[in-house]
Amino acid sequence: MSTQHDACYLELMPAVRLRLGGREVRLSEAMSALVVAVAIRKEGLSRRALQARMWPDLDSGDASKRLRQLLWRIRQATDDRLLDVTAECVRLADMVGVDLRDAELCARRAIDGVAAGLPADWGLLGEELLTSWPDEGVYDEQDRWDRLRLLALERLAERLLAAGDVLEAIEVAGRAMNVDEFSEAPHRILAAAYLARGDQASAWRVYTRYRDFLAGEMGLEPSTAFRDLIGAQATGPARRQQPRAVRRPSLAF
Known part of the structure; x- marks a missing residue:
């Protein structure tokens, strides 16, 4: 802070x-x-x-x-x-x-790739703005903050994973998932992080939970990039089958 x-x-x-x-x-x-x-x-x-x-x-x-x-x-x-x-x-x-202005600065530095200069309290990116505030006048600002921090957390998690800091990447990706459960990128990064540490079961679990959630809520399925990352051969979001082979994670998103 x-x-x-x-x-x-x-x-x-x-x-x-x-x-x-x-x-x-x-x-x-x-x-x-x-x-x-x-x-x-x-x-x-x-x-x-x-x-x-x-x-x-x-x-x-x-x-x-x-x-x-x-x-x-x-x-x-x-x-x-x-x-x-x-x-x-x-x-x-x-x-x-x-704190909102400090958090915005932290978010923009994360998006711009200034990881070395991020303050120790980057955890502000995981905080909601004015939780349960009754005034509708803050809704637009809440949405704007959520969009900014989601992108920042995604970029930060990607760079942490690319740098080999797998455990921190898992933590940051998890926070991003809490911001927007519909967004695919945090789930994909989290799965890639599990694969990077050889935990294929956890990666598969992240994928299938997101696949089933997306199918149930929107009738959609994960992107080809996510399916290819896991090695899933399912042609629809509701099919369940074990992957034939789990590929090593690509660090490019």
Whole structure:
């Protein structure tokens, strides 16, 4: 986790948590809702947009009054160090650290192949954003984060496998599978990792579970590349037969 912003650090994964000067600050539900709305937008939100999001059923005058009151409460609770408030906009103060931003940086470095520079807490890529958060306004950001971290975990697992770090590749591929159970790449990488350590039974089990899941949920079957990796000769997703020969894994995906 980043130490640059230890004075004020906001966590959004998996839930809202604010640390200020080494102590945890407890935010009310309304305060958390406003902070989340502002935090997921790097540029912040206009006061009008915040009012409409927080109090859609109130007229502009009442909503404006509620916003002023809530901003005052947040300032008091955070020593006026969390938010940068102007007449038009509300955003996080420049020196506030956010785990989502650290995780995004980690993800992009993994995608770009900067494995040597990844922080020790790359495990942030396995974290969900705002788990069970009730506001639909965060759904798009949750989807965007899941797409980014899935790709990052896949790329990281591929490179770990290619470098011979099989156990770590298995761990990372497993985390990627948890992000999207429909995505084939993590299953294929996991199977390749098992094959790399000579565990043909586990590789076959990964393949058949994914094959049966895909057939049951979507009526589809794994790609030719996945079938060829395992050596499966099945012509349809529901057929079960032992592979004639298990090939050594290809490290190119």
